[in-house]
Amino acid sequence: MLKFWKKKPAAAGDAAQPEPAADADAVAAPSAAPPRGWRERLAGNALARGLGVLFARHPRLDDALLDELETVLLTADVGVAATQALVEDLRTRMHRRAFADADALLAALREDMRAMLAPVARPLDVSAAKPFVLLMVGVNGVGKTTTIGKLARRYRDEGRDVLLAAGDTFRAAAVKQLEAWGERDGVPVIAQGQGADAASVIFDALQAARARGCDVLIADTAGRLHTQGGLMDELGKIKRVLGKLDAAAPHEVLMVIDGTTGQNAINQVRQFRDAVGVSGLVVTKLDGTAKGGVVFALAREFGLPIRYVGLGEGAEDLREFEPRAFVDGLLPETLGATA
Amino acid sequence: MFESLSQRLSDTVQRLRGRGRLTEANIRESLREVRIALLEADVALPVVQALIQRVQARAVGQEVLKSLTPGQALVKVVRDELTALMGTVNTELNLAQQPPAIVLVAGLQGAGKTTTVAKLARFLVERKKKKVMVVSCDVYRPAAIDQLQTLAAQVGVGFFPSSGAQDPVAIARAALDAARREVADVLIVDTAGRLHVDAEMMDEVKALHATLNPVETLFVVDAMTGQDAATTAKAFAEALPLTGVILTKTDGDARGGAALSVRYVTGRPIKFLGAGEKTDALEPFHPDRIAQRILGMGDVLSLVEEVERKVDQAKAARLAEKVVKGKRFDMNDMRDQLEQMVNMGGLGALMDKLPGVGSLPDSVKSKVNDREIKRMIALIQSMTKKERRHPDLLNGSRRARVARGAGQQPADVNRLLKQYQQMEKMMSKLASGGMKGLMRQMQGALKRGGMPPMR
Ligand SMILES: Nc1nc2c(ncn2[C@@H]2O[C@H](COP(=O)(O)OP(=O)(O)OP(=O)(O)O)[C@@H](O)[C@H]2O)c(=O)[nH]1
Ligand SMILES: Nc1nc2c(ncn2[C@@H]2O[C@H](COP(=O)(O)OP(=O)(O)OP(=O)(O)O)[C@@H](O)[C@H]2O)c(=O)[nH]1
Ligand SMILES: [Mg+2]
Ligand SMILES: [Mg+2]
Numbered sequence: 001m002l003k004f005w006k007k008k009p010a011a012a013g014d015a016a017q018p019e020p021a022a023d024a025d026a027v028a029a030p031s032a033a034p035p036r037g038w039r040e041r042l043a044g045n046a047l048a049r050g051l052g053v054l055f056a057r058h059p060r061l062d063d064a065l066l067d068e069l070e071t072v073l074l075t076a077d078v079g080v081a082a083t084q085a086l087v088e089d090l091r092t093r094m095h096r097r098a099f100a101d102a103d104a105l106l107a108a109l110r111e112d113m114r115a116m117l118a119p120v121a122r123p124l125d126v127s128a129a130k131p132f133v134l135l136m137v138g139v140n141g142v143g144k145t146t147t148i149g150k151l152a153r154r155y156r157d158e159g160r161d162v163l164l165a166a167g168d169t170f171r172a173a174a175v176k177q178l179e180a181w182g183e184r185d186g187v188p189v190i191a192q193g194q195g196a197d198a199a200s201v202i203f204d205a206l207q208a209a210r211a212r213g214c215d216v217l218i219a220d221t222a223g224r225l226h227t228q229g230g231l232m233d234e235l236g237k238i239k240r241v242l243g244k245l246d247a248a249a250p251h252e253v254l255m256v257i258d259g260t261t262g263q264n265a266i267n268q269v270r271q272f273r274d275a276v277g278v279s280g281l282v283v284t285k286l287d288g289t290a291k292g293g294v295v296f297a298l299a300r301e302f303g304l305p306i307r308y309v310g311l312g313e314g315a316e317d318l319r320e321f322e323p324r325a326f327v328d329g330l331l332p333e334t335l336g337a338t339a
Numbered sequence: 340m341f342e343s344l345s346q347r348l349s350d351t352v353q354r355l356r357g358r359g360r361l362t363e364a365n366i367r368e369s370l371r372e373v374r375i376a377l378l379e380a381d382v383a384l385p386v387v388q389a390l391i392q393r394v395q396a397r398a399v400g401q402e403v404l405k406s407l408t409p410g411q412a413l414v415k416v417v418r419d420e421l422t423a424l425m426g427t428v429n430t431e432l433n434l435a436q437q438p439p440a441i442v443l444v445a446g447l448q449g450a451g452k453t454t455t456v457a458k459l460a461r462f463l464v465e466r467k468k469k470k471v472m473v474v475s476c477d478v479y480r481p482a483a484i485d486q487l488q489t490l491a492a493q494v495g496v497g498f499f500p501s502s503g504a505q506d507p508v509a510i511a512r513a514a515l516d517a518a519r520r521e522v523a524d525v526l527i528v529d530t531a532g533r534l535h536v537d538a539e540m541m542d543e544v545k546a547l548h549a550t551l552n553p554v555e556t557l558f559v560v561d562a563m564t565g566q567d568a569a570t571t572a573k574a575f576a577e578a579l580p581l582t583g584v585i586l587t588k589t590d591g592d593a594r595g596g597a598a599l600s601v602r603y604v605t606g607r608p609i610k611f612l613g614a615g616e617k618t619d620a621l622e623p624f625h626p627d628r629i630a631q632r633i634l635g636m637g638d639v640l641s642l643v644e645e646v647e648r649k650v651d652q653a654k655a656a657r658l659a660e661k662v663v664k665g666k667r668f669d670m671n672d673m674r675d676q677l678e679q680m681v682n683m684g685g686l687g688a689l690m691d692k693l694p695g696v697g698s699l700p701d702s703v704k705s706k707v708n709d710r711e712i713k714r715m716i717a718l719i720q721s722m723t724k725k726e727r728r729h730p731d732l733l734n735g736s737r738r739a740r741v742a743r744g745a746g747q748q749p750a751d752v753n754r755l756l757k758q759y760q761q762m763e764k765m766m767s768k769l770a771s772g773g774m775k776g777l778m779r780q781m782q783g784a785l786k787r788g789g790m791p792p793m794r
Contacts (some may be wrong), residue, residue: 077381288536
């Protein structure tokens with residue numbers, strides 16, 4: 001084991017969750033990880049606990065309750081428009097006496113939010129092609145390379161042959177970072193080094209994946225801001241070059257969104273979608289206090305499937321997206337409870 | 340980065356300005372809009388609430404209602420409060436210390452710490468003539484140390500080697516010794532990204548701080564961060580005696596509310612903006628300039644004056660007349676407008692005067708250039724007379740021909756047409772209002788990006 005992995009996956013993700021039970025959860029194979037682990041982890045963090053307390057003081061069914069809910073949604077990055085839509089709808093229903101008590105109103109909100117996410121909870125099936133080509137894209141520092149490390153582990157544990165392509169030829173030591181993940185996951189990495197042409201690295205890797213009969217090829221790309229036209233065009237080029245070998249490749253363009261990002265995520269997705277045709281999202285860094293509420297706006301506006309969420313820096317800290325778990329991270333189940 | 344926020348705020352403000360009388364009700368309504376603008380710009384809710392409360396207290400009081408020009412008085416209150424929030428002057432790095440002066444950077448994962456260390460090193464070498472050494476205490480992230488080593492070589496500063504097998508505090512201690520031995524002026528210490536809720540990792544960074552006793556402890560935060568910026572900043576400020584903040588990735592289109600949140604929550608000055616991936620993309624932060632422009636006050640007046648001075652009055656009057664008469668704004672008019680812009684000294688000169696835009700880092704501004712405008716003019720020139728008068732004629736094959744004629748892509752024609760449609764819509768709204776109104780609308784369009792897009 002490489003030295004820099006001293007901070008074990010379990011230790012990395014668990015600081016937010018001191019209960020010993022979480023250890024077992026974090027080291028469990030991802031495929032076997034029950035959705036409950038995710039929920040506990042999200043709901044167990046400081047803010048969710050804070051919310052339980054917040055609500056306990058306001059058990060009455062009145063406008064003050066709606067104000068509190070509005071606050072919760074806004075501070076979770078749900079955004080002004082989506083928050084107002086949700087809250088005003090609840091207000092109307094409340095005035096029509098649709099709710100027996102405050103808990104009933106909360107349950108209705110949770111259900112509304114779950115329903116907003118239900119259409120985007122579509123898992124990724126990498127057995128649809130061979131090799132199945134995943135292209136990772138996103139703005140700088142969101143967790144693309146780390147997510148590749150996690151996905152490689154996951155697919156390998158499912159018994160698939162995985163190959164990685166070091167398509168970030170720009171950032172200092174990006175290739176080494178991916179190679180370290182490859183070593184850790186026991187998965188080979190195709191690289192040409194810094195400064196090489198990203199499209200040609202990824203093209204070579206697809207040729208290698210075909211020659212070796214791999215099941216999955218995951219290609220890293222350099223982080224780029226969605227406002228950088230030239231760099232966005234480069235992604236289009238990568239896609240076209242892959243298409244020459246296999247018209248259906250890349251089978252998935254996976255865009256990584258940092259869960260701490262605010263409303264800017266909407267612009268990010270719009271620009272990446274227009275430039276490379278994003279087909280799925282991953283939301284990372286949900287192991288902190290950020291709630292990732294912007295995904296509601298993303299779901300509404302783009303309807304792109306959310307494939308996975310990142311819950312830490314370790315290889316196992318990846319889960320399939322689950323609307324209920326996500327809503328649990330945002331809102332307590334009942335108002336009296338202290339999450 | 341800040342321009343969309345300023346846009347929203349200045350719309351509100353503009354409306355207020357026009358009013359001779361303000362009532363408590365319409366002050367409240369305006370403040371509601373200010374609140375939404377701030378929230379949409381990702382300013383943290385507690386910060387928004389505090390700001391609105393302060394403004395409201397002053398606004399509903401005598402100060403505004405009794406004023407002869409209450410709209411302006413309210414604007415002044417909002418501006419005062421924003422300025423108070425952002426601080427007034429640029430705060431430089433404090434390196435006045437028995438060398439080596441130590442700079443410690445900390446922050447969440449992926450915020451841009453390592454890149455910022457390299458940028459700071461370069462800044463100190465090139466602009467302050469310092470002898471700089473850097474070291475990485477990130478023993479966790481794969482290749483984090485290699486990353487800093489590569490960057491240090493790029494910017495030509497001393498690199499103190501470390502390895503993932505070492506203890507971060509031991510690395511710091513050894514680097515400190517080396518910096519003393521080699522009489523470096525400054526030692527910049529990179530740390531691993533960490534979550535503020537990770538108690539163990541927060542203890543580690545506290546231990547690093549205790550060992551190094553840095554003169555600068557900088558919190559690095561991503562400008563795209565949402566509401567969490569306040570929570571995170573608060574936790575870091577509680578764990579470490581921060582001396583300043585560096586806001587990264589400001590080269591995108593984030594509205595930068597995190598800047599206000601972090602400043603408010605930590606009470607520490609934002610010292611630099613990171614505005615690109617390259618090591619020269621670091622700019623000292625000037626809060627006064629931002630606060631002034633955030634409300635869209637800044638140089639708007641001088642811009643209007645300059646525009647009126649330089650615009651070809653005859654042509655402008657012709658256009659105004661045409662618009663007033665309800666005639667259609669066509670491609671010839673658009674070309675005239677674009678040419679006027681080039682005549683006025685181009686976008687660069689204009690941009691500095693526009694609220695918010697002027698605060699953009701130069702690296703961004705340089706990307707918006709007159710070439711774009713000239714390319715647009717070239718496209719219009721490649722159209723037939725008829726097409727220019729009736730742009731609706733431009734179907735797919737005509738667009739392709741126009742593009743070819745100007746040596747450009749059909750996508751460029753599409754973009755031009757989209758911009759044309761925006762301008763046309765604006766002009767047709769402008770049935771009356773004459774020259775002044777026209778100018779004001781033009782500025783609005785510029786700020787909203789109706790004109791050549793920034794990249
Ligand atoms: N806490 C936490 N940290 C994460 C998560 N995913 C990634 N990170 C950390 O975020 C930082 C950036 O991750 P990278 O994988 O290098 O991000 P990237 O998008 O590849 O970055 P660039 O290639 O530089 O654009 C690293 O320190 C990762 O360990 C997550 O889910 N939770
Ligand atoms: N566009 C842009 N990218 C930046 C800026 N600052 C840093 N980056 C990029 O953001 C990504 C993350 O930067 P790093 O310096 O590795 O971030 P870090 O905080 O050291 O990350 P960890 O050590 O993993 O916590 C890289 O792709 C950088 O090139 C900036 O000001 N603008
Ligand atoms: Mg990467
Ligand atoms: Mg780093």
